[in-house]
Amino acid sequence: xxxxxxxxxxxxxxxxxxxxxxxxxxxxxxxxxxxxxxxxxxxxxxxxxxxxxxxxxxxxxxxxxxxxxxxxxxxxxxxxxxxxxxxxxxxxxxxxxxxxxxxxxxxxxxxxxxxxxxxxxxxxxxxxxxxxxxxxxxxxxxxxxxxxxxxxxxxxxxxxxxxxxxxxxxxxxxxxxxxxxxxxxxxxxxxxxxxxxxxxxxxxxxxxxxxxxxxxxxxxxxxxxxxxxxxxxxxxxxxxxxxxxxxxxxxxxxxxxxxxxxxxxxxxxxxxxxxxxxxxxxxxxxxxxxxxxxxxxxxxxxxxxxxxxxxxxxxxxxxxxxxxxxxxxxxxxxxxxxxxxxxxxxxxxxxxxxxxxx
Amino acid sequence: xxxxxxxxxxxxxxxxxxxxxxxxxxxxxxxxxxxxxxxxxxxxxxxxxxxxxxxxxxxxxxxxxxxxxxxxxxxxxxxxxxxxxxxxxxxxxxxxxxxxxxxxxxxxxxxxxxxxxxxxxxxxxxxxxxxxxxxxxxxxxxxxxxxxxxxxxxxxxxxxxxxxxxxxxxxxxxxxxxxxxxxxxxxxxxxxxxxxxxxxxxxxxxxxxxxxxxxxxxxxxxxxxxxxxxxxxxxxxxxxxxxxxxxxxxxxxxxxxxxxxxxxxxxxxxxxxxxxxxxxxxxxxxxxxxxxxxxxxxxxxxxxxxxxxxxxxxxxxxxxxxxxxxxxxxxxxxxxxxxxxxxxxxxxxxxxxxxxxx
Numbered sequence: 001x002x003x004x005x006x007x008x009x010x011x012x013x014x015x016x017x018x019x020x021x022x023x024x025x026x027x028x029x030x031x032x033x034x035x036x037x038x039x040x041x042x043x044x045x046x047x048x049x050x051x052x053x054x055x056x057x058x059x060x061x062x063x064x065x066x067x068x069x070x071x072x073x074x075x076x077x078x079x080x081x082x083x084x085x086x087x088x089x090x091x092x093x094x095x096x097x098x099x100x101x102x103x104x105x106x107x108x109x110x111x112x113x114x115x116x117x118x119x120x121x122x123x124x125x126x127x128x129x130x131x132x133x134x135x136x137x138x139x140x141x142x143x144x145x146x147x148x149x150x151x152x153x154x155x156x157x158x159x160x161x162x163x164x165x166x167x168x169x170x171x172x173x174x175x176x177x178x179x180x181x182x183x184x185x186x187x188x189x190x191x192x193x194x195x196x197x198x199x200x201x202x203x204x205x206x207x208x209x210x211x212x213x214x215x216x217x218x219x220x221x222x223x224x225x226x227x228x229x230x231x232x233x234x235x236x237x238x239x240x241x242x243x244x245x246x247x248x249x250x251x252x253x254x255x256x257x258x259x260x261x262x263x264x265x266x267x268x269x270x271x272x273x274x275x276x277x278x279x280x281x282x283x284x285x286x287x288x289x290x291x292x293x294x295x296x297x298x299x300x301x302x303x304x305x306x307x308x309x310x311x312x313x314x315x316x317x318x319x320x321x322x323x324x325x326x327x328x329x330x331x332x333x334x335x336x337x338x339x340x341x342x343x344x345x346x347x348x349x350x351x352x353x354x355x356x357x358x
Numbered sequence: 359x360x361x362x363x364x365x366x367x368x369x370x371x372x373x374x375x376x377x378x379x380x381x382x383x384x385x386x387x388x389x390x391x392x393x394x395x396x397x398x399x400x401x402x403x404x405x406x407x408x409x410x411x412x413x414x415x416x417x418x419x420x421x422x423x424x425x426x427x428x429x430x431x432x433x434x435x436x437x438x439x440x441x442x443x444x445x446x447x448x449x450x451x452x453x454x455x456x457x458x459x460x461x462x463x464x465x466x467x468x469x470x471x472x473x474x475x476x477x478x479x480x481x482x483x484x485x486x487x488x489x490x491x492x493x494x495x496x497x498x499x500x501x502x503x504x505x506x507x508x509x510x511x512x513x514x515x516x517x518x519x520x521x522x523x524x525x526x527x528x529x530x531x532x533x534x535x536x537x538x539x540x541x542x543x544x545x546x547x548x549x550x551x552x553x554x555x556x557x558x559x560x561x562x563x564x565x566x567x568x569x570x571x572x573x574x575x576x577x578x579x580x581x582x583x584x585x586x587x588x589x590x591x592x593x594x595x596x597x598x599x600x601x602x603x604x605x606x607x608x609x610x611x612x613x614x615x616x617x618x619x620x621x622x623x624x625x626x627x628x629x630x631x632x633x634x635x636x637x638x639x640x641x642x643x644x645x646x647x648x649x650x651x652x653x654x655x656x657x658x659x660x661x662x663x664x665x666x667x668x669x670x671x672x673x674x675x676x677x678x679x680x681x682x683x684x685x686x687x688x689x690x691x692x693x694x695x696x697x698x699x700x701x702x703x704x705x706x707x708x709x710x711x712x713x714x715x716x
Contacts (some may be wrong), residue, residue, distance in 0.1 A: 029503030033480045042485050042511050076483060081515075084467065085451070090443035097469075106479045109442065109467040119463040121388045125434060127400055129487055145387030241654040260486050273656045295601040298631045298656065 095312025177213035179337030184217035191348035199260025240264035244271020299343035453670025522524035535571035537695030549706035557618025597620035601631020657701035
């Protein structure tokens with residue numbers, strides 16, 4: 001190992017200095033120099049010639065081996081998810097970028113907003129670019145052929161957060177049914193019996209898995225499941241905030257809420273505060289994901305760590321392994337969630353019920 | 359207008375039905391059909407032939423005019439900003455997507471994290487794709503030549519949120535100096551005299567403009583400017599939360615804080631609550647941006663509406679106008695911010711100072 005260091009350092013320093021030296025000596029950008037040396041038609045032919053001449057004059061040696069390695073890999077990685085602005089996906093993306101080395105790759109991102117057509121356009125665009133691979137959380141209703149198209153053209157696909165039953169591709173996600181049961185059991189352990197579930201939808205695998213995890217945990221504790229205690233839909237802070245009115249007017253007077261994710265939980269807590277009740281005292285609230293924000297919320301949020309960083313890191317590793325020709329079996333990799341107990345949950349008290357709005 | 363409706367409807371319905379009809383009749387995806395009809399090498403030659411035959415058999419008429427329009431425009435729009443996961447940029451992006459019609463364009467996004475190299479790679483990638491245009495918030499230290507490269511190759515660039523003094527390109531942003539003065543004047547009007555400024559950096563034009571707006575407002579009110587009341591740096595919730603300790607231990611005992619943005623303000627309010635003080639009562643806090651989240655925070659956040667949706671909408675319009683060959687002059691378009699007064703600010707009270715941690 002040690003004997004390689006001087007060689008490596010010398011090569012990278014030499015290349016760096018020379019590209020920028022050419023650029024500076026001509027008063028143009030290194031981007032233009034780099035394109036010209038790769039004979040890109042984006043630079044005018046006369047400028048290209050001038051740059052090459054200057055490169056020769058300055059003794060710039062074009063590293064052909066590096067260039068051919070670059071040619072076989074575009075260095076472009078696509079990431080397409082429901083909504084990259086959701087911090088849950090943001091945290092997955094940060095881990096992917098960090099694992100794949102931000103400086104060696106160009107990441108192009110896209111939101112599909114669960115439109116199969118938008119997702120398809122993105123995959124086609126990525127194929128046109130010669131993308132190295134795509135990491136995706138498939139849109140609701142994705143036809144297997146749309147993903148197969150990528151695979152068939154040598155662009156491996158890795159799934160995060162959502163699975164597709166029809167395709168045996170590497171899939172990284174948290175164990176949703178287990179995780180939501182952790183949260184439900186935590187509330188049952190605090191003496192709560194009337195526990196609502198807020199947010200999520202049956203249209204995604206995650207939504208179905210979380211609802212069944214909640215239902216099973218209640219049943220195991222001998223608590224009757226009341227479908228009216230489920231308020232489906234919300235997945236944002238605004239959604240959680242708006243659901244507070246519905247939640248607080250439920251005739252069953254729930255004393256606790258298992259929320260779809262941290263965003264819904266924080267929105268719900270804000271709505272509960274607005275109604276004059278204290279989350280964590282009058283009403284216990286659990287989140288899901290353990291976003292960075294959970295620990296600084298007021299009150300700090302009891303939640304389920306869902307391993308976003310692990311999901312991103314492992315998905316990136318799987319992509320690198322595929323590109324290196326690994327023949328490791330594909331399939332599902334479930335990350336085991338963990339409970340993070342903070343201030344938004346507390347023991348059940350009779351008093352809480354008297355405070356309720358009806 | 360009315361006489362056009364039947365024609366338009368007929369054409370779009372006819373095309374839609376036929377592409378999916380071919381796909382369904384062959385048991386393959388519409389993506390593959392679409393690629394095959396455009397003679398894409400991504401589909402095996404034999405499959406292409408089979409698809410074309412089926413298309414002819416089913417009477418599919420390839421719309422040559424539409425195809426040639428498609429060829430001259432790739433339909434790909436690039437957006438590159440510091441960090442798309444920041445909801446400030448997220449709200450700009452949503453407005454861009456909505457104005458440019460999500461279904462007609464493929465948006466590819468990238469974070470430059472203020473790395474000039476990452477931004478350059480993205481612009482090169484977009485050029486290789488034949489992107490129609492790029493909407494960008496330029497990275498700190500962007501060489502004008504990197505943007506000029508896009509312009510020179512027929513890919514117009516539009517700036518949002520940050521300007522580049524060296525380039526006269528359409529730029530859409532809020533009037534930062536005016537906006538922060540609105541917030542500072544609001545606090546002065548409530549009787550506050552010792553007002554800290556939290557977050558931001560002198561490295562960006564926005565950072566310099568906001569600090570000078572704060573300084574000028576204080577001076578106009580005859581309040582001495584104390585540089586130690588500036589806590590630069592934070593731009594996230596976590597940053598605001600951590601700055602609370604520094605803020606609360608300032609010997610000058612400020613009774614109010616003008617924050618860099620809503621994220622910093624919400625983080626700071628959480629930190630203030632954690633220390634046992636009540637934001638909006640003991641300490642007044644203003645945000646900046648008026649994110650969706652500001653109105654549902656606890657307490658709801660007094661902030662400055664910064665027109666993100668307007669910035670995105672106008673930038674998208676400017677791009678469409680450029681693509682349509684408009685010769686409207688370029689240059690800066692400043693959106694006038696507006697004050698949004700909520701519960702996080704209140705009158706100065708002597709009591710607040712006694713509560714302070716030292």
